Amino acid sequence: MDLRRERPTRVQPAVMTIRPDPSQENPMPLFVLTYGYHDTPLRAERRDDHLAHLGGLEQSGHLVAAGPLADLSGGIILLRADDEPSAQALVDQDPYTQLDVTKDRRLREWRVTVGSVTG
Template structure:
């Protein structure tokens, strides 16, 4: 299945903090259903990377759009790219 990386930039901290529990529940659901490969924030707190497994770009975009952070307006920006993983310690 193709892999897509969303590189997100955080917006308003208060909005993000309010949406964080729903965001994490959503990501856990995606992980449990095989749609999330991995994710996590950048150490400078500017944003995060979310790596999806999706059939195509439209599905990956829908996964990003349905994220509570996206729906709450907690993101200042997002870039979605298909990622061809050549080397990985994950199976």
């Protein structure tokens, strides 16, 4: 009997570069949403709905990146939208927002001036 344990597959972190698209005179602005979580079972119960919403945003070109903080106390979502009200509307459609799973939500426009974003 082989008692060696298989090593778990290690997931490589995503790497992305965000640079203005030279073909667009005025590229869509970026918005950063930061948030924490309320202590509620709804977080686990509605996670699939939350991820499906994010998947839809990715398909539409609005989602740049999203994920939890390393300590799992909250998360960050990076969005592209025409303006802050449009970005807020995307946030408001998220089941986690609608069910008040998240708290301390803060949406801010972010301007990349130097470098790239890696995750």
